[in-house]
Amino acid sequence: MINNIDTIIFDLDGTLLDTLTDLMESVNYSLEKFGLPIQTKDDIRRNTGNGVEKLVELSVENGRKNPLFSDILTCFKEHYLIHCNDKTGPYPGICQMLERLKNDGYKMAVVSNKYMDATKELVSIHFGQWIDIAIGANEVYKKKPAKDTVVAAINELGSELNKSIYVGDSEVDIATARNTGIPCIAVSWGFRTHEEQVEAGATVFVENPEEIMSDMKNETT
Numbered sequence: 001m002i003n004n005i006d007t008i009i010f011d012l013d014g015t016l017l018d019t020l021t022d023l024m025e026s027v028n029y030s031l032e033k034f035g036l037p038i039q040t041k042d043d044i045r046r047n048t049g050n051g052v053e054k055l056v057e058l059s060v061e062n063g064r065k066n067p068l069f070s071d072i073l074t075c076f077k078e079h080y081l082i083h084c085n086d087k088t089g090p091y092p093g094i095c096q097m098l099e100r101l102k103n104d105g106y107k108m109a110v111v112s113n114k115y116m117d118a119t120k121e122l123v124s125i126h127f128g129q130w131i132d133i134a135i136g137a138n139e140v141y142k143k144k145p146a147k148d149t150v151v152a153a154i155n156e157l158g159s160e161l162n163k164s165i166y167v168g169d170s171e172v173d174i175a176t177a178r179n180t181g182i183p184c185i186a187v188s189w190g191f192r193t194h195e196e197q198v199e200a201g202a203t204v205f206v207e208n209p210e211e212i213m214s215d216m217k218n219e220t221t
Contacts, residue, residue: 007159008101009150009182010131011168012112013048014190016094017122019114020044021087026080027059030072036061045191049170051113051137052076077115084118090126091189097209098130109133109153113143113172133157145175150182167212171200185212 013019020041028038039047039059047058056073057063066072101108108131112119119136133156135141141148154164166177169190177184178201186202187209188194194205206212 004163005165006105007107007109007154007157007164009153009164009166010108010110011166011170011173012110012114012119012122012134014169014192015167015173015187016090016098016110017088017126018091019084019088019122020048020191022080022084023048023055025086026076026083027055029079030056030075031059033075034068034072036068036072048191049113049172051143052080052115081118081121084122085125088122091209093209095127095130097212098127102130107157107159109135109157111144111149111153111176112136145172145179147176147180150176150180169197171196174200174202 010016013023024039024041024044027044031038043059044055047055053073056076057069060066060069060072063069098108110119110123110127110131110133112135114122114136116136116138120134123131123134133153135149135153135156137143141152143149150166151161154161161180161182165183165185166173166180167185167187168174168176169187170192174184174186174197184202184204186197186205188205188207192200197205
């Protein structure tokens with residue numbers, strides 16, 4: 001282990017998985033069904049990070065005030081649960097990194113603002129041999145950037161906050177780590193630019209998954 005750190009909590013979208021195309025296609029399927037303008041991939045990139053309700057709210061004209069909002073949200077969830085893995089896949093080097101971390105004895109979990117069913121489904125499909133615990137948005141815990149889901153994951157792993165580190169790509173992840181009181185590594189390949197991460201308070205960055213181990217060492221010494 002590196003300096004007593006034995007637990008790594010990962011964000012999912014934009015950190016482990018490139019989910020952007022499937023999110024866009026489910027959003028646009030739902031918008032088109034109700035005769036509303038569709039979104040670009042860059043729109044979806046900017047609007048992702050705070051859960052699917054916020055994603056749909058930001059994608060729908062007039063947001064929650066739109067009388068069709070609830071129907072569009074339901075349509076999105078139904079479509080996305082079926083199609084969430086059509087074009088989604090791990091970023092290059094992610095699986096090799098997870099295998100190495102697992103072999104080195106690290107405890108790992110995924111915490112996402114994606115709703116629970118989709119989170120568990122995608123983690124099971126892509127990372128089930130390395131990660132057993134996946135927590136998505138649910139009615140029990142406050143979602144990120146509140147610390148609740150991260151603390152729950154650490155508890156399920158039988159670990160402690162002072163032995164844990166968080167890896168994510170967005171301002172939500174950076175705030176989540178700060179609210180939880182654990183270090184954060186910001187990845188460069190996700191849904192936010194370096195400038196956006198710096199503005200959100202990130203101080204430790206990696207350009208590829210292979211750097212995560214060395215940056216954990218630098219962060220935790």
